[in-house]
Amino acid sequence: MDRVEKQADGCWYWTGSTAANGYANVKKALWGESYVHRWSYIHHKGPIPEGMMIRHTCDVRHCVNPAHLIPGYSVDNVHDMLQRNPDGCHRAFTPEQVQEIRAAYTSAPFPSNTELAARHGISATAMSNLTSGRTYAYVPPTAKKVMT
Secondary structure, three states, X not given: OOOEEEOOOOOEEEOOOEOOOOOEEOOHHHHXXXXXXXXXXXXXHOOOOOOOEEEEOOOOOOEOOHHHEEEEOHHXXXXXXXHHOOOOOOOOOOHHHHHHHHHHHOOOOXXXXXXXXXXXXXXXXXXXXXXXXXXXXXXXXXXXXXXX
């Protein structure tokens, strides 16, 4: 998979296209699956059990590392999410992560909110709210984005 960036935390970020919901995707005709995390699970671990979905233990929707992928039911997914993030958010960031994301947003090559969202497994709207300070307002702001 040449469209994968391996991260220090063990995630394998898909750098190809992503669906509007943040999941890595390809044309279904290419691999028989449209979501790359499902293909990765099948390719590395075998068939997905009947009636089950593939869950991310890392909560990063575009992660395709088979070690981070487990089968389960929708209720398991919701339970996991609430255990990790009691406020119900799909992904919670530490203040340090927010600072890093905002610094990346305001530095060359000036990635868009959509690009940053894909990297971090959240929607472009959620990323826009994070980079603008509408969310995580308690985290001190970073420099404003300047285009050169």
